[in-house]
Amino acid sequence: MRVVLSTYGSRGDVEPLVNLAAELRRLGAGVRMCAPPDEEFAERLAANGVPLVPVGLSARALTTAVPGPSSLPERAARLIGGQFEAVAEAAEGGDLLVATGMLPAAAGALSVAEKLGVPTVSVTFQQLTLPSPHRAPLAYPGRPFPPEVTDHRALWELDARTVDELFGAALNGHRADAGLAPVEGVRDYVVGDRPWLATDPVLDPWRDVPEYGVVQTGAWLPHGERPLPADLVEFLDAGAPPVYVGFGSMPLHAAPDAARVAVETVRALGHRVLVARGWAALDAVDDRDDCHVVGEADHRALFRRVAAVVHHGGAGTTTTAARAGAPQVVVAQAADQPYWAGRVAALGIGAAHDGPVPTGASLSAALTTALAPETRERAAAVARLVRTDGAAVAARRLLALADGGARPAAR
Template sequence: MRVLLSTYGSRGDVEPLVGLAARLRESGAQVRVCAPPDEDFAQRLDHIDVPLVPVGPSARALTVAAPPPSSLPERAAAVIAGQLEAVTAAAEGCDVLVATGMLPAAAGALSVAEKLGIRSVSVTFQQLTLPSPGRPPLAYPGRPFPPEVTDNRVLWGLDAESINALFGAALNTNRASIGLPPVDDVRDYVIGDRPWLATDPVLDPWQQPADLDVVQTGAWILPDRRPLPAGLEAFLAAGAPPVYVGFGSMPMLASQDAAQVAVEAVRAQGRRAVVARGWAGLAPIDDRGDCFVVGEVNQQALFGRVAAVVHHGGAGTTTTATRAGAPQVVVPQTADQPYWAGRVARLGIGVALDGPTPTTESLSAALRTALAPETRVWATAVATMIRTDGAALAAQLLLDVAGR
């Protein structure tokens, strides 16, 4: 079986595909991944001997540039065009295509599968894109919902209208270029009849509405066997477990003195800190020996050896910290991150900060709660409930889809 995995987005959109690709290869499938041409994405795929087919511009460069919301339709058109070009070539001879990532990218990849007559599966790594009467949709930047509207069903209708306004023309122009008919509802086209939700059912329980048949597989995580750097090992061995601080693909934190605030808050608790540079480029605030800075690192191994994890609330980081039994402090920035922060707080495995810009005082208070013994006890208990077979289940489901 030949499988193409297609995405466009940040690390959180690519890393789950690494886990799935590894499982598919173990099953004897041939796998390719279409993703942004960022070096860290290519390295992760090279580690499992899966080729990266580059599509579009660097996701990191685009994120750091922070283009205005008004440019979203124009950027979407470029993303869709890039998908049609790269995915069409990569999908030649494939049996099934998995589409995920930002919505216009998934729409472009699914259009290629439709054109080529390839079976396809639409996947999301957070349920907030799936219509449900139990919660409102996320508003797109620059397109807020009317504050007087509180009925979730009405809000989901407005969400569909907003998506069509942002991406409809771009998608249908590109579809016409390859001889496909127009799509009336972009969101419904991407979600399809049976979308997959690749999240853990304990951390992210899906409440199934009657009109949407969602397959929840569990999170797709590749067991990471990379050793920790020798310098980090020495730092960990030199004292009590430190607090990890890292904000993943959130570059805006660089302008908010995030490292200064975080390290001071950690020190206020009498703890050392491991600081991840991330896309924000966090750096040491002084030359004291109680802070160690890391780049790309095995989070699965590291999170099991820290006192707490301070992070932005990305789906992948939240899941990894939860599986490791590490108490969390979530500083949500955008998109689905407030949702994951809320889940951490509701499960009792950490603290959700209110707002994207913490102060030393607010982060110190959150850390006091996260570092309390009772939080560690509950985080350890929840860790035993998290599924570890999500990628394996998804790989088997894909084999079934391809064999129909």
């Protein structure tokens, strides 16, 4: 049994697939993964015995370069072309392909699988890309929706048109070269009629939509924990639990002073600080011993030992902090992150910071909420409800689909 996993995006798009790959291998399946060629991704896959098939340019370089919205069609063409090249080789003879990540990349991977006759499953790590009458879609950069349009279904129709305008020509050009018919409705082609939602139902409750059946597996968390670096353990052992500050794959161009503001604010509240470098390359603001800077570390092991987690609101970080019972402050930067900030606040397990740029006053107010005893009590209660078996559930379902003949790749 051979399963091919395909994604393109930041760590939040790659890490869940790494966890799924590990579960698939535990069940005896062969796994290959198509992903950006970033060294950190290759190392994580190698540690789990999964070969990386590199696709396109470095995701970190692409993210930190901050191209303007006008370049979206050009970037999409490169992403789709990379999928047609890499996935075609990786998926040949495969039993199943799982596609996720940036929409044009997923469309390319699914097209390759269609050409090869390999069954497919489409996955998303947040529900905001799934059309629903219960909420509006996210707008693409530089393409806001008309303010007079408020009906959700009408907005989703506009979203479908925007996706076709941005990505349709590039996708259908590559499909024509491969001898495939053009796609009418790129977004719906990617979503399909039975998409998978790899999120926790407590943190991210899904309301059914009659048009298609969503399979919610739970979030794809890692099976175990990796040891923390020795210098980090030494810092944690040397005093009271610190407040963690990290923004993952966000370059923080809108908030370049975030590290200094966070360190000074946390100190003013009487806590030690743990700063995660991330893709913004955050660093210490001075050499005081109440602040430690960490690079790569297992969040599952780390977040149980902190007083609170200040972060950007990625799906993975939000879920891991919730599972650890760590109160959160979400300083959302873009995309689905405001949604996760709202969920954290609604569940009472932390605070949604007001806007993407923290100040001393705004961050202090949010941290005061997160550090309150009642917030920690609520976070501990919710932690007991968060599922840890999502990747295992998904792996078993995938192998059952492959054994029984998954739905055909033609969509």
